[in-house]
Amino acid sequence: MDREYEIYCPHCSWRPAAEDRWQCAPGCGTVWNTFWTRGLCPGCATQWQDTQCLACKRISPHRKWYHLPRKARRAATRKKRVPTAA
Numbered sequence: 704m705d706r707e708y709e710i711y712c713p714h715c716s717w718r719p720a721a722e723d724r725w726q727c728a729p730g731c732g733t734v735w736n737t738f739w740t741r742g743l744c745p746g747c748a749t750q751w752q753d754t755q756c757l758a759c760k761r762i763s764p765h766r767k768w769y770h771l772p773r774k775a776r777r778a779a780t781r782k783k784r785v786p787t788a789a
């Protein structure tokens with residue numbers, strides 16, 4: 704798992720836990736934690752683009768679940784060149 708990112712629902716901020724499971728449906732019916740494989744079904748290798756939230760039931764693109772932590776975002780901002788007042 705990529706530790707640079709925080710994973711939570713873009714709608715309700717629910718954070719999936721290690722014991723949460725998704726099902727490949729319609730598909731092969733495999734049940735797994737989709738965040739371990741970034742949406743790739745281990746049963747049939749289907750790359751799921753969308754992930755449903757188990758809390759609010761809304762469906763979002765899988766990549767929208769990955770959020771940069773505040774600290775990393777601030778570091779990225781600092782790298783930008785900003786003109787300073789003379």
Ligand SMILES: [Zn+2]
Nearest residue numbers: 727731744747
């Ligand atoms: Zn599958």
Ligand SMILES: [Zn+2]
Nearest residue numbers: 712715756759
């Ligand atoms: Zn949600």
